[in-house]
Amino acid sequence: MYDFAIIGGGIVGLATGAALGRRYPFARILLVEKEAGFAQHQTGRNSGVIHSGIYYKPGSLKAEMAQAGNQSLRAFCYEYGVPFDVCGKLIVATTPEEIPALEGIFDRSLKNGVPALRLRPEEVKEIEPHVACLAAIRVPTTGIVDYRQVCHALVHEMQQQGGELKLGTEILQVVPTPLGHLLETTWGSLETRFLINCAGLHSDRVARLGGMEPQAMIVPFRGEYFELTPQRRHLVRHLIYPVPNPAFPFLGVHFTRMMDGSIHAGPNAVLSFKREGYKKSDFSLRDFTEVMTYPGFWKLTSRYYQEGFQEMFRSWSKAAFTRSLQRLVPEIRAEDLIPSKSGVRAQALLRDGNMVDDFLVMEGTNSLHVCNAPSPAATASLEIAKRIVSKVPRPGRLSLVKRA
Ligand SMILES: Cc1cc2nc3c(=O)[nH]c(=O)nc-3n(C[C@H](O)[C@H](O)[C@H](O)COP(=O)(O)OP(=O)(O)OC[C@H]3O[C@@H](n4cnc5c(N)ncnc54)[C@H](O)[C@@H]3O)c2cc1C
Structure with missing residues (x-):
């Protein structure tokens, strides 16, 4: 019998496991991940940016946790020797x-209390000589990191604390018991007093397995990237972002310097026909049917069909993708761009067609479910984990907890 079982070995699950181990050193903690390695989905396929918290609605969890997470993540990386670079970013x-x-x-x-400077075009040229713009904001606290390396450090911390981590173990069923939950997995059954769902792209399904009725469904949006050829990397020094469309939770295609020195351009945001569909040709009948029969998807589409078609067109047309990037750096040419790996965002969508804007954690009977943790959740992961730990009951009291 475990005290806590965490489903999902992305950054949110691992940060939660490590935070629980710090808070309750004698608790029996288990983390299960269906893949053969950690950080195989959103966490290992993102832009690697440590966000500052500048964009988000004041007072929202995103605003609060991105800013605090920017600090706590940097401190964690420093403590565990994970390389990072606070290179700052430009929004132009x-x-x-x-x-x-x-x-x-x-x-x-x-x-939001995020430091930022207004820059004139000639000042921008000193930082990014190849950018063309009318005005810009510099955000000095934005940084970059490889989130897979952060996850390695979190795994190490959990192991040091005596936590158990099981790879290649998928949760198939969750059965409530008088003491907590029985979990049916691909490797047999496990029992836990408390369950924490950090299943990312599958978080709504896992929540339903656990007897919850989430108000929102996860809709997968693929983000495709190109990479600059090594000869053209000099065109971008740091991070260059456009002014985002305020109607969308996505930031628009941008340039990001990665920790290995490569420059990534993207991601766009197109509907994926499979929750973990990283290629245009990936298709799952179940995932596709679920989206197509969900009223929220059609309400969203009726509002933003133009933007949706533009995104789809840009996904198929390298010339259109190049044009979006040329708005930021006019010297970019199509031949400077080579396709790079893509990621899929887990975005919770309500039945009324509105996207869930903020992080969302739902409480169930002896369980917590992270039902919306899109960007900047990697930046905010240590803060989300602290919030989860503050909501779980102390191990000795777990069997007494009952919630509606
Ligand atoms: C293209 C893209 C760019 C992004 N850029 C940034 C950025 O620059 N900065 C930033 O802060 N954020 C960024 N994000 C957001 C960030 O990556 C995510 O918010 C974060 O990684 C979410 O972590 P997670 O642990 O919730 O999900 P995930 O990393 O997806 O992990 C969930 C895990 O649960 C496992 N799982 C699911 N179901 C089960 C089951 N039944 N049994 C066992 N295991 C299961 C999955 O295999 C997976 O490993 C980006 C996201 C994308 C997709």
Whole structure:
């Protein structure tokens, strides 16, 4: 009988396991991951940015936790010897119409307490000589890290604390018991007093297995990247972002320097026909049917069909992708871009067609379910973990907990 079982070996699950081990050193903690390695999905396929928290609605969990997470993640990396680089980022307005939205982001920086500087085009040239813009904001606290390495450090910490980690173990059924839950896995049954669902792209399904009725469904949005050829990496020094469309939770295709020195361009945001579908041709009948029969998807589509088609077109047309990047760095040419690996975002969508904007953790009977942890959840992972630990009962009291 475990005290805590965590489902999902992405950064949120691993950070939660490590935080529980720190708080309750004598608890029996188990983490199960269906893949043969950790961080195989969103966490290992993201842009590697340590966000600052500048964009998010003041007072939201995203705003609060991205900013605190930026600090705590850097401190964790420093302690565990994980390389990171606080290189700062630029958000650039390239048309007069974007300037009010850029000003809006600057206002948010003040409200959220995120340091930011307004820059004129000639000042931008000193930082990024190949960028063309009308105005920009520099955010000095944004950084980069390889989140797979952060996960290695978290796995190491959990192991040091005596936590158990099982790879290649998928949770198939969750059966409530008087003392907690019985988990049916691909390797047999396990018992736990408390269950924590950090299953990312499958978090809604795991929540349903656990007897919850999440109000939102996970809709998978693939983010495709190109990489600059090594000869053209000099065109981008740090991180260059456009002014995002305020209607979307995605930031628009941008340039990111990765920890290995490569420069990634992307990600776009297209509906994926499979939850873990990293190729355009990937298709799952179950995943596709679920999305197509979900009223929320059609309400979203009726509102944003133009943007959706543009994203799909850009996904198939390298020329269109290149044009989006040329708005930021005009010297980029199609032949400078080579396809790179993609990621799929788990975005919770409500039945009314609205995307769940903030992080969402639902409480069940002897269980907690992380039902929406999109970007910047990697940045905020240590803070999300602290929040989860503050909500779980002390191990000795677990069997007494009952919630509606
Ligand atoms: C393209 C892209 C770019 C992004 N860029 C950034 C960025 O630059 N900065 C940032 O902060 N955030 C970024 N994000 C967001 C960030 O990567 C995610 O918010 C974060 O990784 C979520 O972590 P997670 O642990 O919740 O999910 P995941 O990493 O997806 O982990 C969930 C795990 O659960 C496992 N699992 C699922 N079902 C089961 C089951 N039944 N049994 C056992 N295991 C199961 C899965 O195999 C998986 O490993 C980006 C995301 C994407 C997709």
